[in-house]
Amino acid sequence: MDIAVLVKQVPDTYADRRLTGPDLVLDRAAADAVIDEIDSKGVEIALQLTEKHGGEVTVVTMGPERATETLRKALAMGAHRAVHVLDDALAGSDALQTSEALAAALRTLQVDLVVTGNESTDGRAAAMPGMIAERLGLSAVTSVRTLEVDGGTFRAERVVEGGASQVTAQLPAVVSVNEKVGEPRYPNFKGIMAAKKKPVTTLSVADLGLDPARVGLANASTQLVEGAERPAKSGGRKITDDGQGGQAIADFLVEQRLV
Amino acid sequence: MNDRQVLVLAEHADGAVRRVTGELLAAASRLGVPAAVVVGTPGTAQALAAELGALGAATVYAVETPEAGATLITGEVSALQAAVTAAGEPAAVLVAATFDGREIAGRLAVRLDSGVLTDVVGVALEGDEVVTTQAVLGGSYQTRYRVTRGVPVVSVRGNAIEGAATPVAEPAVVPLQVAADPTAPRVLETVPEEAGDRPELGAAKVVVSGGRGVGSADNFHVVEELADVLGGAVGASRAAVDSGYYPHQFQVGQTGTTVSPQLYIALGISGAIQHRAGMQTSKTIVAVNKDADAPIYEIADLGVVGDLFTVAPQLAAALKARRG
Numbered sequence: 001m002d003i004a005v006l007v008k009q010v011p012d013t014y015a016d017r018r019l020t021g022p023d024l025v026l027d028r029a030a031a032d033a034v035i036d037e038i039d040s041k042g043v044e045i046a047l048q049l050t051e052k053h054g055g056e057v058t059v060v061t062m063g064p065e066r067a068t069e070t071l072r073k074a075l076a077m078g079a080h081r082a083v084h085v086l087d088d089a090l091a092g093s094d095a096l097q098t099s100e101a102l103a104a105a106l107r108t109l110q111v112d113l114v115v116t117g118n119e120s121t122d123g124r125a126a127a128m129p130g131m132i133a134e135r136l137g138l139s140a141v142t143s144v145r146t147l148e149v150d151g152g153t154f155r156a157e158r159v160v161e162g163g164a165s166q167v168t169a170q171l172p173a174v175v176s177v178n179e180k181v182g183e184p185r186y187p188n189f190k191g192i193m194a195a196k197k198k199p200v201t202t203l204s205v206a207d208l209g210l211d212p213a214r215v216g217l218a219n220a221s222t223q224l225v226e227g228a229e230r231p232a233k234s235g236g237r238k239i240t241d242d243g244q245g246g247q248a249i250a251d252f253l254v255e256q257r258l259v
Numbered sequence: 260m261n262d263r264q265v266l267v268l269a270e271h272a273d274g275a276v277r278r279v280t281g282e283l284l285a286a287a288s289r290l291g292v293p294a295a296v297v298v299g300t301p302g303t304a305q306a307l308a309a310e311l312g313a314l315g316a317a318t319v320y321a322v323e324t325p326e327a328g329a330t331l332i333t334g335e336v337s338a339l340q341a342a343v344t345a346a347g348e349p350a351a352v353l354v355a356a357t358f359d360g361r362e363i364a365g366r367l368a369v370r371l372d373s374g375v376l377t378d379v380v381g382v383a384l385e386g387d388e389v390v391t392t393q394a395v396l397g398g399s400y401q402t403r404y405r406v407t408r409g410v411p412v413v414s415v416r417g418n419a420i421e422g423a424a425t426p427v428a429e430p431a432v433v434p435l436q437v438a439a440d441p442t443a444p445r446v447l448e449t450v451p452e453e454a455g456d457r458p459e460l461g462a463a464k465v466v467v468s469g470g471r472g473v474g475s476a477d478n479f480h481v482v483e484e485l486a487d488v489l490g491g492a493v494g495a496s497r498a499a500v501d502s503g504y505y506p507h508q509f510q511v512g513q514t515g516t517t518v519s520p521q522l523y524i525a526l527g528i529s530g531a532i533q534h535r536a537g538m539q540t541s542k543t544i545v546a547v548n549k550d551a552d553a554p555i556y557e558i559a560d561l562g563v564v565g566d567l568f569t570v571a572p573q574l575a576a577a578l579k580a581r582r583g
């Protein structure tokens with residue numbers, strides 16, 4: 001089975017992430033750019049499936065030039081080829097626009113399954129998998145913890161607020177993975193060397209046949225009205241437990257009228 | 260006041276409306292005339308109509324099929340789409356910002372070619388326009404957004420909207436037909452989370468969380484006992500969850516639940532930035548950690564450097580004694 005995995009480059013959650021400019025877009029210079037952890041788990045699941053059932057993994061991203069680093073990381077893990085949706089005209093895309101571009105890129109591939117993360121760590125829309133399924137006319141099973149493919153159907157354990165369910169659906173489909181799906185493999189030296197020679201196809205707005213009047217910040221379907229950084233919380237009192245630490249907290253809670 | 264309808268996808272279980280739906284109807288009443296969309300088996304909407312009216316719904320759109328609940332998501336999307344058509348030009352569509360709700364919102368936005376705003380914590384009508392407030396990047400920025408194309412599709416965070424809509428005595432129940440989606444994934448079996456006696460994590464006024472420092476699943480009773488004395492919910496760090504100390508649904512942080520209680524007590528949690536992303540907007544933060552340099556102290560109103568296994572039980576006992 002052939003699989004496409006969507007991978008997004010995001011500001012490292014370990015860093016101080018910032019918004020910038022009049023439109024408060026992500027400040028990509030403020031933090032290291034990394035593959036979103038959830039997407040490396042998506043790559044892992046796809047590799048496991050192709051190791052078991054045959055086929056190849058294509059990783060797909062939309063992002064600026066340096067998002068190729070994220071593609072190389074996925075290729076080093078073992079993905080076979082990559083597609084980079086790259087065009088300055090796409091900068092500042094919102095979810096509606098991103099889904100349009102990614103769906104167009106996926107239409108250039110012939111795959112049985114599209115794997116994504118359930119929620120990115122920056123935008124946190126948790127909407128892309130459903131939006132892409134909608135555009136491609138596929139069914140979607142989101143936030144899965146386990147996934148088993150059997151011929152043209154698959155079975156998944158889906159975990160969302162309120163509980164878990166066993167779900168079955170037909171391929172082709174879109175599946176998004178939950179963070180408890182399993183740990184991603186580390187690329188080894190051989191993988192890193194091999195990744196340098198794997199094919200990366202670049203697709204522009206024109207290549208994808210997108211309407212230039214619908215792409216980018218200026219044509220976004222959502223618009224910033226205003227925004228500001230919230231003052232960071234600062235630390236207060238710190239004491240060392242002298243045997244009365246628990247009592248000290250109790251006194252503090254009483255003083256703060258919290259109990 | 261806007262006389263356009265504002266559609267709310269009603270969540271219900273076991274014959275009752277979920278709390279978040281009341282919050283959504285309250286939000287809707289600030290934007291126009293609230294209308295609820297009920298997806299369920301035949302008879303569901305009629306049975307819920309009085310309760311939805313009491314929460315402010317003037318109209319209840321009923322999309323009923325015997326199959327409801329047996330398949331995933333697209334039934335709700337089609338129901339909302341039909342309700343948008345029936346409502347004429349609704350001012351907005353509101354859904355809960357759960358995983359299901361955000362998927363429904365995204366799919367509906369594609370069908371309507373509309374902008375979608377995610378995980379909003381406030382809504383307002385400015386002129387004729389819906390403006391939402393979002394707390395992004397772990398609550399470190401507050402932004403306000405509007406939609407420039409189509410019907411605004413908005414997912415609203417639970418426990419963020421206060422107040423209530425004006426009750427409506429007898430809401431009109433309007434049946435709508437939608438075509439079934441034969442390709443929708445089928446749900447074979449659902450195992451609901453055990454709710455237990457404690458308050459819901461996202462809604463609790465007090466949250467007591469345990470981290471890797473708790474050391475084992477058995478030891479987590481120390482966290483639970485303190486939570487129970489305070490009438491609070493129990494939370495856990497990702498390290499505690501991944502070590503198998505506590506179930507996944509209680510994870511607080513970047514990739515878990517976002518909490519904003521009156522009081523957050525962190526026991527044996529270092530305060531990694533991704534944990535803070537899910538709790539740093541708490542009103543008061545208390546931390547107990549053996550390591551005096553743990554980053555959690557940077558945001559703790561009171562920090563006690565010590566062993567959680569002596570400090571937490573002493574605190575629980577002091578609070579019990581105080582109550583008498």
Ligand SMILES: Cc1cc2nc3c(=O)[nH]c(=O)nc-3n(C[C@H](O)[C@H](O)[C@H](O)COP(=O)(O)OP(=O)(O)OC[C@H]3O[C@@H](n4cnc5c(N)ncnc54)[C@H](O)[C@@H]3O)c2cc1C
Nearest residue numbers: 006062094095116117119120123124125126127128376377
């Ligand atoms: C703080 C912040 C708030 C935002 N709020 C909104 C909003 O309310 N409404 C709105 O329309 N837009 C919003 N955006 C923009 C939106 O995040 C981007 O359009 C984004 O590319 C898609 O949304 P997501 O990453 O949140 O998607 P999610 O649905 O959370 O992502 C799930 C998965 O989709 C895949 N994916 C997502 N983006 C890409 C990509 N560029 N390339 C490859 N795979 C991808 C990944 O596999 C990812 O794990 C926001 C952005 C930021 C930084």
Ligand SMILES: Cc1cc2nc3c(=O)[nH]c(=O)nc-3n(C[C@H](O)[C@H](O)[C@H](O)COP(=O)(O)OP(=O)(O)OC[C@H]3O[C@@H](n4cnc5c(N)ncnc54)[C@H](O)[C@@H]3O)c2cc1C
Nearest residue numbers: 470471472496497498512513514515527528529534549567
């Ligand atoms: C993409 C991404 C998403 C993430 N999402 C989340 C998330 O949602 N939530 C989350 O929590 N983390 C998340 N993390 C993980 C995060 O980086 C940390 O690894 C995690 O929060 C650490 O948990 P901890 O504080 O319990 O463990 P540790 O960092 O190991 O800290 C344990 C602490 O316990 C203290 N301790 C030990 N014994 C005792 C004792 N007897 N008494 C008192 N103190 C004691 C130690 O001094 C130490 O400070 C995420 C990471 C990434 C990369």
